[in-house]
Amino acid sequence: xxxxxxxxxxxxxxxxxxxxxxxxxxxxxxxxxxxxxxxxxxxxxxxxxxxxxxxxxxxxxxxxxxxxxxxxxxxxxxxxxxxxxxxxxxxxxxxxxxxxxxxxxxxxxxxxxxxxxxxxxxxxxxxxxxxxxxxxxxxxxxxxxxxxxxxxxxxxxxxxxxxxxxxxxxxxxxxxxxxxxxxxxxxxxxxxxxxxxxxxxxxxxxxxxx
Amino acid sequence: xxxxxxxxxxxxxxxxxxxxxxxxxxxxxxxxxxxxxxxxxxxxxxxxxxxxxxxxxxxxxxxxxxxx
Numbered sequence: 001x002x003x004x005x006x007x008x009x010x011x012x013x014x015x016x017x018x019x020x021x022x023x024x025x026x027x028x029x030x031x032x033x034x035x036x037x038x039x040x041x042x043x044x045x046x047x048x049x050x051x052x053x054x055x056x057x058x059x060x061x062x063x064x065x066x067x068x069x070x071x072x073x074x075x076x077x078x079x080x081x082x083x084x085x086x087x088x089x090x091x092x093x094x095x096x097x098x099x100x101x102x103x104x105x106x107x108x109x110x111x112x113x114x115x116x117x118x119x120x121x122x123x124x125x126x127x128x129x130x131x132x133x134x135x136x137x138x139x140x141x142x143x144x145x146x147x148x149x150x151x152x153x154x155x156x157x158x159x160x161x162x163x164x165x166x167x168x169x170x171x172x173x174x175x176x177x178x179x180x181x182x183x184x185x186x187x188x189x190x191x192x193x194x195x196x197x198x199x200x201x202x203x204x205x206x207x208x209x210x
Numbered sequence: 211x212x213x214x215x216x217x218x219x220x221x222x223x224x225x226x227x228x229x230x231x232x233x234x235x236x237x238x239x240x241x242x243x244x245x246x247x248x249x250x251x252x253x254x255x256x257x258x259x260x261x262x263x264x265x266x267x268x269x270x271x272x273x274x275x276x277x278x
Contacts, residue, residue, distance in 0.1 A: 208244060209253070210242070210245045210250050210253050
């Protein structure tokens with residue numbers, strides 16, 4: 001019977017969330033360590049998603065021709081690119097964007113952690129536990145507030161790396177933080193939290209009805 | 211709660227134990243304890259009817275409204 005319990009969907013989700021949490025915590029911890037070390041020991045460090053101002057061959061606000069293809073770039077576009085350079089030359093932009101990325105990673109990690117606890121509780125058949133409501137609210141508000149934080153940031157002027165040595169390859173233009181999924185999942189979690197809160201109250205009342 | 215359950219008073223009057231009442235009414239001891247200690251949120255008419263029948267009393271003898 002115990003084996004059946006561990007084969008339930010809730011436990012599958014619990015293990016998935018727990019493994020993902022441990023994996024991402026390790027990866028993000030390593031990346032943060034690498035960024036910190038890179039900042040104090042200026043060598044060639046991958047800066048990542050930090051926006052970079054283009055110059056010379058690639059103008060971010062106009063078009064350019066590549067072989068027979070004409071590429072038009074507008075300010076709101078974004079592109080994936082690997083950027084190398086010395087963070088000390090642009091410490092403001094480097095710290096700012098590292099912090100912003102850190103906020104996203106840490107909020108997602110917390111959501112995973114609470115999700116794992118929630119699914120463990122459900123796997124243990126504690127469906128109407130007040131802790132489940134708390135986990136749903138924590139997940140919901142964390143993701144929702146993170147998405148609001150990012151949406152506000154998108155409207156604010158952001159520091160951009162302007163040192164030419166940073167550009168190694170590709171097209172680098174302004175990065176827009178996209179957190180629509182955070183907002184959708186966050187709002188759904190909050191709504192389900194309220195539903196579960198009411199269900200828990202009814203369940204408690206039913207249990208105390210003689 | 212302003213509604214007081216006087217089950218222990220009625221049990222004392224009838225010189226009956228909670229275990230005996232539980233057996234006669236068909237309600238578990240834990241549920242009767244919840245009722246006796248005032249932790250219950252609600253009571254079913256069927257339970258009240260059975261208790262009144264066994265204790266030979268009225269619902270008002272078991273439940274009492276007292277202003278806080």
